Amino acid sequence: MSEWVSSAIQVLEADANRSADTHLHLFPLPAQWGIDLYLKDESVHPTGSLKHRLARSLILYGLVNGLIDEDTTLVESSSGSTAVSEAYFARMLGLKFITVIPRSTSREKIELIEFYGGHCHLVDHADEISPEARRLAAGCHGHYLDQFTFAERATDWRGNNNIAESVFSQLALERHPIPRWIVVGAGTGGTSATFGRYVRYRRHPTQVAVADPEGSAFYAAWQGDPDAVGRASMIEGIGRPRVEPSFVPSVIDEMIAVPDAASVAAIRLLRERTLHLAGGSTGTNLYGAFELIARMRQAGETGSVVTLICDSGIRYTQTYYDDGWVAAQGWDMRPHRERMERFLDSGEW
Structure with a gap:
């Protein structure tokens, strides 16, 4: 290994060490549910996203x-x-x-x-x-x-300060330290592969769900069609028209198809309830997490659920947070907003 390569690796490792780990926020749910929803805030990285x-x-x-x-x-x-x-x-x-x-x-x-x-x-x-x-x-x-x-292969799923190891370390002192579900989106498939492999390697009972934009090829691939063709998503960063090599469906326990309008409705609700300004893929995650929590409620389960804030909404003020732009896409957020409000009031989906 050359001196330059050795120095380059040290520089990258120093960046990781210099940037404090990202925060794990609690989303407010009714205390009597016995369920905690955490948001891993990847928007605070130096370049502002999970990427x-x-x-x-x-x-x-x-x-x-x-x-x-x-x-x-x-x-x-x-x-x-x-x-x-x-x-x-x-x-x-x-x-x-x-x-x-x-x-x-x-x-x-x-x-x-x-x-x-x-x-x-x-x-x-x-x-x-x-x-x-x-x-x-x-x-x-x-x-x-x-x-x-x-x-999917560039990240060491066994540990080495990956996102999965970080989440479990941060949950160690919580009342439900081993999450029932982890909910992520899939653009490359790398994040879902990392979580899916990590929980198996550590023998955790945690299940991994992918919340995916409607029309994405990944959902069909997870159901068994490796040659599925979908359509490009309007939710930036996730959802693909084809199955990418990094997508590993075998480590995913559940997939939830989320309408684009629902993703946008979810980030607006997130903004109102927590003041976190997030991008559209975070809304996809949140909508999927709500559905899984409703299932837990129906089954009488308690526990924790973890999902991600993937990037900041500051990049989307002229799109997802602009009523005129949303209307131009033909999206009606009202039924999705009503569904989420009803869920947060009653626990029913």
Whole structure:
């Protein structure tokens, strides 16, 4: 291992050590239910999202496998939070970073990637981004980070300060330290794979649920169709039109399909009830968590449920939090809001 690679690994580890672990918030539920709902707040990472962990893991994976050196250009196919976080770490290591994105990507997203020193390579169609990223990496002494392939294998599910180990450590002094359910979304599938493997490895009775946008291919894959085709989600960061290599359905105990309008209704309710301003994927998680808690109530169970605040809602003030934008999508949030309000009053779903 070269001196530069050794130094780069130390820099990434120092970043992890310098950034205090993310908070675990309690969502207010009626005390008599005997059920605690926790929100793991990944929005407080330096780059503002859950993808901060993934970006660090993907680059570490490349370093320890001998795929990245001091002259390597890092290449990705992402216009979202993963690219933002990867650009942050590339700049930290003094490496060039290029992400391939559709030409239709908003200026705000491009500017955020460029803020951290990344370069956006535009293509006309979304289905061109992965092939183009591979081509670029092959032609510039580059390494294609490829989040949709490597997310599930880049994170050490046995521990090493992953998100699962963090959650269980933070719950250690709570009244229900071993959660009944952990609820996450799936973009790459890396987070659900990490939790699913970790709870099995530690022999916990915890079950893992994936809350997935309606129309995503992952739900059909979990039901047994590995070649399922879905549609792209309007909830950024999760839901995919195809089954990605990093999605591991065998470690998932339950999947819940959530309408996009319900996800947006849920983050608005979250804002009113807790003051946490979160992105749409957090709403998908929260809606799924509510449904599972209602099932626990019906079965007479007590315990804890954990889900994630994936990123801050500050990035979505002109979309999910804008009534005009929501109306333009044809979404009616009212029935979903009424359902959640009824649940929080009565425990019934």
